[in-house]
Amino acid sequence: MTKPIGSQLKRIYWHSALLIALLVPHAALANTWQLLVGAQAYDRANQALGFLPNEIWIHAGDSIRWTFPTQERHTLTFLTPGQVRPPLFGAIWGVEVGCPGTTPDGSDYDGSTCVHSGILLAAPDPPTYSVHFPSAGNFKFVCLAHADMTGVVHVMELAESLPHDQDFYDRQGQAEQALLRGDAARLNSRGTYAGGMAAGLGEIVTTTGAGSQTASLMRFGRGRIVVGVGDTVEWTSLDPSINHTVTFGTEPADPRPPSANVLGTSDGAREAVIGSPTDSVNSGFLSPAPQDRAKLPQSPPGVTRFRVTFTSPGTFNYICAVHDQLGMKGTVIVHREVAGNESAVSLVLSRRHLPGWPRLSDVRSRSQARSESSPATSNNIPGRPNYAGPAQTEIFSH
Numbered sequence: 001m002t003k004p005i006g007s008q009l010k011r012i013y014w015h016s017a018l019l020i021a022l023l024v025p026h027a028a029l030a031n032t033w034q035l036l037v038g039a040q041a042y043d044r045a046n047q048a049l050g051f052l053p054n055e056i057w058i059h060a061g062d063s064i065r066w067t068f069p070t071q072e073r074h075t076l077t078f079l080t081p082g083q084v085r086p087p088l089f090g091a092i093w094g095v096e097v098g099c100p101g102t103t104p105d106g107s108d109y110d111g112s113t114c115v116h117s118g119i120l121l122a123a124p125d126p127p128t129y130s131v132h133f134p135s136a137g138n139f140k141f142v143c144l145a146h147a148d149m150t151g152v153v154h155v156m157e158l159a160e161s162l163p164h165d166q167d168f169y170d171r172q173g174q175a176e177q178a179l180l181r182g183d184a185a186r187l188n189s190r191g192t193y194a195g196g197m198a199a200g201l202g203e204i205v206t207t208t209g210a211g212s213q214t215a216s217l218m219r220f221g222r223g224r225i226v227v228g229v230g231d232t233v234e235w236t237s238l239d240p241s242i243n244h245t246v247t248f249g250t251e252p253a254d255p256r257p258p259s260a261n262v263l264g265t266s267d268g269a270r271e272a273v274i275g276s277p278t279d280s281v282n283s284g285f286l287s288p289a290p291q292d293r294a295k296l297p298q299s300p301p302g303v304t305r306f307r308v309t310f311t312s313p314g315t316f317n318y319i320c321a322v323h324d325q326l327g328m329k330g331t332v333i334v335h336r337e338v339a340g341n342e343s344a345v346s347l348v349l350s351r352r353h354l355p356g357w358p359r360l361s362d363v364r365s366r367s368q369a370r371s372e373s374s375p376a377t378s379n380n381i382p383g384r385p386n387y388a389g390p391a392q393t394e395i396f397s398h
């Protein structure tokens with residue numbers, strides 16, 4: 001007796017289901033893990049510059065997809081073992097050298113060739129980038145935009161069991177976000193200090209065994225200050241890992257070097273005189289010297305201080321050319337007199353309060369003398385006579 005057609009279909013269905021059940025476990029073994037690159041507060045001021053988390057154990061054949069949810073720039077980069085870290089930025093601001101170049105989403109990494117996402121930031125949707133790991137090994141990854149932002153992927157054989165699941169990394173990533181953003185918020189209390197005004201504050205921290213992350217407050221010590229004509233304001237970068245600028249007027253195409261009207265000083269700072277709210281003055285990168293490593297040439301001292309003397313009343317707006325998209329902006333209001341304005345006086349290096357500082361007439365005459373001198377001197381950025389900061393290669397390398 002022939003079975004009804006429905007019964008035969010049912011049998012085919014169950015056989016197929018059994019076949020699928022046997023095959024699926026192998027397909028399911030190739031997992032795609034999800035991690036975050038950076039986190040920020042709602043106003044973008046507090047930035048967690050880290051891979052969240054920055055240590056993960058996966059199986060050979062798995063992939064990791066990183067999501068970039070912030071307006072701060074990051075890269076996901078696997079260099080090859082021993083590869084010299086490339087400069088991030090090329091001849092023109094924003095055009096990166098890469099590792100070299102970028103590699104497509106989903107690229108394989110096994111240590112033999114470098115993988116590089118390029119600069120990714122939310123605009124406003126968060127972009128993602130994934131890497132596939134075909135073979136076992138322990139691989140370091142970095143962000144080329146931030147010197148203290150590293151991580152490790154441990155790729156294990158299929159037969160080995162993994163210590164954590166995705167849920168663990170989700171919870172760990174959230175906890176680290178809260179920690180780093182909290183660190184950055186806490187730095188707010190250091191925004192003003194006796195020596196002048198902060199141009200960004202930061203701390204390098206370690207939250208796993210895999211390397212460093214940075215908590216950064218992308219703000220000037222005070223958004224708006226009031227000073228008097230002839231006063232000098234000094235900004236100091238208090239971030240150990242991040243480049244900032246103090247930029248008045250038109251933002252230059254490349255904000256890394258100081259503008260021609262900025263001079264190096266014998267005490268290791270840079271200075272400028274601003275006479276009108278339409279003046280364009282760019283400090284260039286204010287960057288601390290990086291920590292040195294054994295058997296590598298010592299880096300030159302960083303330049304972290306920038307002084308501006310205001311010679312006319314007015315409202316002077318400025319930005320950090322690197323982080324204005326995060327809201328890093330400020331205003332100096334210059335009054336003819338600041339009689340009794342103690343909060344303002346504490347932020348400026350006033351001739352009246354710090355008699356050891358150069359007088360306005362000294363700054364002016366020095367400025368004039370330098371602009372008349374020959375550009376053919378040593379230790380100079382081409383076209384920027386008497387620039388006393390680090391050599392060009394140092395500024396351009398991070």
Ligand SMILES: [Cu+2]
Nearest residue numbers: 244320322323
């Ligand atoms: Cu900045």
